[in-house]
Amino acid sequence: MKEVEHLGSGIWAIDSGYLRPRMDAIHLIVQDGRAALVESGTTHSLPRVLAALAEIGIAPECVDWLLLTHVHLDHAGGAGALLQVLPNAKLVVHPRGARHMIEPSKLWAGTLAVYGEAFAREAYGELVPAPTGRVVEATDGLVIDLAGRRIEVLDAPGHARHHVCYFDTQSRGWFTGDAFGLSYRETDADARAFVFPATTPVQFDPAAMHATIDAMMARAPGSMVLTHYSRVTDLPRLAADLHRLIDAFVAIAEAAENVADELQLGWIRSGLEALLRREAVEQGWGVQGDAAVAVYACDLDLNAQGLQIWLKSRH
Structure with a gap:
């Protein structure tokens, strides 16, 4: 473009x-x-x-x-x-x-x-x-x-x-x-x-x-x-993917609920990165592996922060 x-x-x-x-x-x-x-x-x-x-x-x-x-x-x-x-x-x-x-x-x-x-x-x-x-x-x-x-x-x-x-x-x-x-x-x-x-x-x-x-x-x-x-x-395909992935994000955050505070953000970030790598392979993205992670690097950091804040806000 x-x-x-x-x-x-x-x-x-x-x-x-x-x-x-x-x-x-x-x-x-x-x-x-x-x-x-x-x-x-x-x-x-x-x-x-x-x-x-x-x-x-x-x-x-x-x-x-x-x-x-x-x-x-x-x-x-x-x-x-x-x-x-x-x-x-x-x-x-x-x-x-x-x-x-x-x-x-x-x-x-x-x-x-x-x-x-x-x-x-x-x-x-x-x-x-x-x-x-x-x-x-x-x-x-x-x-x-x-x-x-x-x-x-x-x-x-x-x-x-x-x-x-x-x-x-x-x-x-x-x-x-x-x-x-x-x-x-x-x-x-x-x-x-x-x-x-x-x-x-x-x-x-x-x-x-x-x-x-x-x-x-x-x-x-x-x-x-x-x-x-x-x-x-x-759009129907993409909307379905978003719904599925939002639930996957929540599951990653909830799995880290009992992780020590100093490790929790990194735990969530690693879970999101693993999900992104799987998604790239299973959906056939135009970039794979480290190249896919590089495209979303900033977003993975911010998404992990947002999920951690959401997780703590529930209490």
Whole structure:
């Protein structure tokens, strides 16, 4: 895939540049000369977004909406900076996340706790507050009008309590953030995509994640457009795989419940890696063994942390 890829139906995928190529996508929806961005990427993504708009022929003032699925910084860290150069855009974000976009100090503190200051600053840059008057709360059922194109909001917990997904009625595709897992293009084989859950800290809820997947599938969508990374189809198979793997993740965490605290995270991480290696073989991924682990290395670390926090939160 190119850094800017046309997916059809007036939708483009833009590589945000986060960590490595084809890890983190921003999507642009264009309708009759007006546009919406789904996700902002990080503050470092700003030049890529502006270059993509110029390449596609959309002036910054023609972007009406910046739609965030949730406020984890690979999805939302650049939102405030983007609003400074998109003069007419409104920022749409879950009510639980809106205050963190307006005053990001607690969000930044949480990021430092997970990643450490050196990595956080290198990966995400400085957070810019969003102006209160330009923030719209993405309540369940909200309809966003993009030049007559209807985009509907679904409250979508499971990955995080402040997560929403957006249903584009024209393409019949969901913009899923992390609610439909991770599907990196390196793993594709013969145009067949594969998926792996995202249980990033700190609000993983397996029952809610199952319910969110079912709610999206109930609309009989034609595609899921993932932040990590972009569009997938063959959705009944992928949804079934996600349900199965979420349960497998939970089983790995529960098996570590009585492991000593200092060993527990490594135990869970090793279990996830073993599962990923088996999945790559059994499903015939386009990369195998250490190469498959390398693609998901960051996600394995974060998934293990999220599962450990979930395990402890049950008590």
